[in-house]
Amino acid sequence: MARKRYISTEISVDSRINTLAREYGDFAVLLYTWLIPHAGDDGALTGNPEEIAMIVIPGFRHHSVSDITEALSGMHELKLIFWDKENERIYFDSDTFYKYQPYVSLSKRRSSNPWEQKTAEEETKENKTAVIENYKREMAENGDNKRLLTENPASPSPSPSPSPSPTKEQRREEHGSAGSAPLCPFEKIKEIWNEVMGPRGRPEAGILTAKRKKLLKAIWNTPGWSDVGVWREFFEYVAQSDFLMARFPGLTFDWVIRQENWVKIREGNYHDGG
Incomplete structure (x- = not known):
């Protein structure tokens, strides 16, 4: 286990770190910085979320293994780390890691990512x-060529058979099964958020990243949520929370649509009596 690691003030203006904070929350950034001193000289450490909970953040009992898993996924997506889930190992980007850990001998360094x-x-x-x-x-x-050569060239070519009509199974694959939720209207949901929260001084949503679409689609496919009217009511409900609107600076579009936060809001944890 490493005894010391250096960290630079450049981390505060790193675009990937700031993106991590916006899309995955402050906990993800905190976890990233705390992972650094636990990495070995090869820039690697355990990638098991349960072990990370016990070793890296033993005092953070209010953060679950799923919180750690989501944070690691964000770091991996932004190439801050490489998360080898199969072998349960995490690797820091070698160029960045050794830039700030120059004392690590060349013989102990990892040569590539x-x-x-x-x-x-x-x-x-x-x-x-x-x-x-x-x-x-x-x-x-x-x-096919061999088959054609063996056929009688003088015999008339058979008329082509009409194409069979698509089966019910094929139609379901192409158009979706009856009763399934319509496609998620990502842009419309974003517009509703901006309409509800923009005038109230909260950050408006901009680019619909792949991460945002994945989160929105997961909620949209939840029974009862494939209706933009339900989303407007939900965002209005969020706006009624004194805690979220007046005392929680982290209230953003990304924070609200994260699965665990969405569930907590629905359960009334941030409203009076919650």
Whole structure:
């Protein structure tokens, strides 16, 4: 276990860190900085969320393993770390890590980032897949040519059979099963948030990132939530909370649509008597 690690004031203006704070909350940023002194000289440490809870933040009992998991996912997505879930290891970006830990001897340093190695492996796998697919296609074409040569060239070509009508299963795959929720109107939900919260002085939502769409879609597909009217009522309900509106500076679009916060709001934890 490392005894010391350096940290720079540059972390305060790092665009990835600020994005982490906006999209995943202050806890994610705090956890990131606390992970640094627990990393070994190879810039790696355990990637097991339960072990991180016991080793890195033992006093934060109010944060669950799911909170840690979401924070790590955000760090991984922003390339602040590489989270190898299969082997339960976390690796810091080697360039950034050794920039601020110059005392680590060269013999103990990691020479490359796991995600760079992963990219090379994936590229090799894609190339192999392409070769196999080309081979299959050539074999199929050769088989068709042989079949045509063995047929009687003088015999009239059979008239093409009409294409069968799509089955019910195929139609369901193409258009969705009957009774399923309509597609999530990401832009409309964002507009409702801005209409409700903008005049009240809260930050308006801008770009609909992949992370935001994933969170919105998960809620939208919850029974009873595939209606923009329900979302407007929900945002108005949030605006009725004295705690969230007057005493909680972290109230943002991203914070509200995070699954655990959405559940707590619905349960009335931030309203009078909650």
